[in-house]
Amino acid sequence: MQNFYKWGFETFFGSVFNTIITLLSLIILFFFINSILGFISTSEWKVVEVNRRLLLIGRMPPEHEYRVWPILWVASYLIMASIKTWGSPSYRDLLFIALGITIVCVIFTTSSTYLWVLTSLLICIFSYVITSFIGKSTTANNKNKKILILLWILLLPIIFTILLIGDGPKPTLWGGFLLNIILACIAIGFGFPLGILFAIGRASTLPAIKIVCTIYIETIRGAPLVAWLLLAWFVLPKFLPQFWGINEVSVVVRAMIILSAFTSAYTAEVIRGGLQSIPKGQIEAADSLNLGYANKMVLIVLPQAIRVVIPALISTFIGVFKDTSLVFILALTDLLQVGRIIPEQDPEFFGRQLEALCVVAFLFWIISISLSNLSKKVEKSLGIGIR
Amino acid sequence: MQKKEKKQIGKEIITTSEVTKSFGRFQALKGITAKVYEQEVVVVLGPSGSGKSTFIRTLNRLEPHDSGTIIVDGVELNDDVKNLQYVRSNVGMVFQQFNLFPHLSVLRNITVGPQKVRGLKRGDAEDIAMELLNRVGIPEQASKFPSQLSGGQQQRLAIARALAMQPKIMLFDEPTSALDPEMIKEVLEVMTELAESGMTMICVTHEMGFAKEVADRFLFFDEGLIVEEGTPEHFFTNPQEERTKLFLSQIL
Numbered sequence: 245m246q247n248f249y250k251w252g253f254e255t256f257f258g259s260v261f262n263t264i265i266t267l268l269s270l271i272i273l274f275f276f277i278n279s280i281l282g283f284i285s286t287s288e289w290k291v292v293e294v295n296r297r298l299l300l301i302g303r304m305p306p307e308h309e310y311r312v313w314p315i316l317w318v319a320s321y322l323i324m325a326s327i328k329t330w331g332s333p334s335y336r337d338l339l340f341i342a343l344g345i346t347i348v349c350v351i352f353t354t355s356s357t358y359l360w361v362l363t364s365l366l367i368c369i370f371s372y373v374i375t376s377f378i379g380k381s382t383t384a385n386n387k388n389k390k391i392l393i394l395l396w397i398l399l400l401p402i403i404f405t406i407l408l409i410g411d412g413p414k415p416t417l418w419g420g421f422l423l424n425i426i427l428a429c430i431a432i433g434f435g436f437p438l439g440i441l442f443a444i445g446r447a448s449t450l451p452a453i454k455i456v457c458t459i460y461i462e463t464i465r466g467a468p469l470v471a472w473l474l475l476a477w478f479v480l481p482k483f484l485p486q487f488w489g490i491n492e493v494s495v496v497v498r499a500m501i502i503l504s505a506f507t508s509a510y511t512a513e514v515i516r517g518g519l520q521s522i523p524k525g526q527i528e529a530a531d532s533l534n535l536g537y538a539n540k541m542v543l544i545v546l547p548q549a550i551r552v553v554i555p556a557l558i559s560t561f562i563g564v565f566k567d568t569s570l571v572f573i574l575a576l577t578d579l580l581q582v583g584r585i586i587p588e589q590d591p592e593f594f595g596r597q598l599e600a601l602c603v604v605a606f607l608f609w610i611i612s613i614s615l616s617n618l619s620k621k622v623e624k625s626l627g628i629g630i631r
Numbered sequence: 632m633q634k635k636e637k638k639q640i641g642k643e644i645i646t647t648s649e650v651t652k653s654f655g656r657f658q659a660l661k662g663i664t665a666k667v668y669e670q671e672v673v674v675v676l677g678p679s680g681s682g683k684s685t686f687i688r689t690l691n692r693l694e695p696h697d698s699g700t701i702i703v704d705g706v707e708l709n710d711d712v713k714n715l716q717y718v719r720s721n722v723g724m725v726f727q728q729f730n731l732f733p734h735l736s737v738l739r740n741i742t743v744g745p746q747k748v749r750g751l752k753r754g755d756a757e758d759i760a761m762e763l764l765n766r767v768g769i770p771e772q773a774s775k776f777p778s779q780l781s782g783g784q785q786q787r788l789a790i791a792r793a794l795a796m797q798p799k800i801m802l803f804d805e806p807t808s809a810l811d812p813e814m815i816k817e818v819l820e821v822m823t824e825l826a827e828s829g830m831t832m833i834c835v836t837h838e839m840g841f842a843k844e845v846a847d848r849f850l851f852f853d854e855g856l857i858v859e860e861g862t863p864e865h866f867f868t869n870p871q872e873e874r875t876k877l878f879l880s881q882i883l
Contacts, residue, residue: 525728525730526730528724528726528730529724532691532693532719532723532726532793533748533792533796534744535744535747535748536716536747536748539747543743543747544732547734548733551734
């Protein structure tokens with residue numbers, strides 16, 4: 245104990261310089277904590293409580309609200325099953341997951357929806373238990389992996405079917421956090437494979453393909469996303485062909501096109517970096533086995549290239565996810581837009597922007613931190629064979 | 632010295648005439664004319680930068696040659712993709728740096744070629760792979776990854792990977808130069824066994840003991856040309872050219 249005090253004194257007040265730094269830090273810390281405590285003591289969370297539905301699904305008509313729940317259930321099952329199958333979570337991981345889910349549930353459970361939320365929680369637990377049961381047999385586990393991958397691929401079509409089937413609400417009425425998640429899934433789901441193709445194209449030895457891909461990437465990256473979204477708003481309809489009413493496609497679809505294109509350009513550059521890190525010997529070995537171009541790329545080059553760039557790739561995806569909030573330019577009400585609007589529209593909540601924005605930030609943060617953890621896990625699980 | 636049995640040398644399998652290759656302004660090959668016969672083991676010698684590696688890399692078109700002709704097993708190597716595929720599926724290659732696929736398991740390193748190119752079923756390919764791992768003496772490593780093997784084991788795996796394609800000819804590009812001395816022997820043993828089994832082999836190597844024992848013929852390269860060729864006896868007892876004598880005096 246004596247040593248501890250001595251260590252503390254020497255570390256914080258050992259010299260004049262250390263003393264100044266310590267005092268300055270204390271002052272800054274005091275004001276910081278003071279303002280946070282001030283905010284918490286005066287905050288009024290009713291604005292969030294009343295507008296929960298708006299934050300989550302935006303202006304989607306209440307009679308269509310029930311469509312959201314099956315989506316949540318499917319997603320819950322998939323996410324938990326995948327975490328168990330590939331993530332091999334420790335107890336600490338599980339504790340954090342449970343904590344996150346609980347907080348989200350507490351924020352968003354109302355008397356009319358608690359049964360649905362409860363169902364979703366039960367599905368999470370059920371999914372986890374059944375996957376650990378399957379995991380005991382290797383063959384069943386391998387089969388389960390294939391099924392899960394298939395389900396992930398089918399997830400977007402499933403979501404769209406649920407949202408649109410039987411006279412569903414117009415896509416322009418999708419909103420809130422749901423819209424952010426749908427847009428991000430589309431942007432990543434289409435942008436990533438496209439990005440791989442553009443990266444390979446740009447690294448191609450055929451000049452025509454190389455030039456086309458380079459021009460595409462540099463053009464898309466050359467202008468800000470806001471500019472592209474405005475372009476989609478005003479100009480895209482004129483470029484699209486006139487038949488089938490394609491030129492009048494919903495702004496949501498336009499946002500999807502732009503976001504996918506944007507993601508593909510950034511992903512392409514990230515992956516190109518990975519392609520360049522592959523030693524020439526790998527390509528020569530593949531050639532000497534006569535693997536052929538497609539096999540060489542799919543089996544040898546891309547798996548190694550993508551593994552190298554996983555951190556950069558995930559960080560691109562996190563960026564894309566947050567960029568989806570820019571669709572407010574197309575008059576869509578995404579999560580951030582809802583958070584900005586609600587305190588302005590109801591005099592009761594006037595001046596309560598900070599509370600609303602805190603919740604918005606928290607929701608974005610939950611997804612981003614999950615993606616970042618995913619990146620760590622994927623890196624770790626792929627690291628086995630690396631030199 | 633143990634005298635090896637006289638081997639049956641078959642018909643011509645590789646014929647090159649006046650092959651040239653330049654890298655920018657540096658001319659690596661200045662007109663190579665050579666023949667290799669079936670079941671023959673040819674060792675390519677020469678100082679560094681003499682073009683010996685470039686030469687064997689032109690034989691499966693890892694380096695396309697600039698002029699001259701290369702005919703492998705009756706098929707000429709040119710821009711024709713069909714010819715290239717025929718040659719590559721009949722010529723195996725082992726590299727100085729092994730060039731194993733680090734993200735695939737040892738077994739998968741071997742099976743990827745047979746499955747994707749020869750169209751074998753997974754089970755059949757794995758049977759072949761295990762047989763080959765036995766042959767090169769590392770069957771217990773099948774489920775590991777290449778980075779978990781020693782250098783010698785990695786090179787033996789590389790040999791097995793090339794053999795899985797059932798090539799008619801094997802090219803070895805300094806297969807032991809990147810290895811620690813104590814691991815060279817195990818690789819050379821595999822190569823000796825392969826030579827005795829009747830494989831046509833072209834080796835770039837500095838392992839003179841191995842070369843003396845296994846080679847049917849030496850090619851001595853210098854400055855992009857074949858300066859001298861002949862049997863090992865001829866080389867070690869009676870080299871003709873000054874440059875050959877100088878090289879041998881430095882290496883032995």
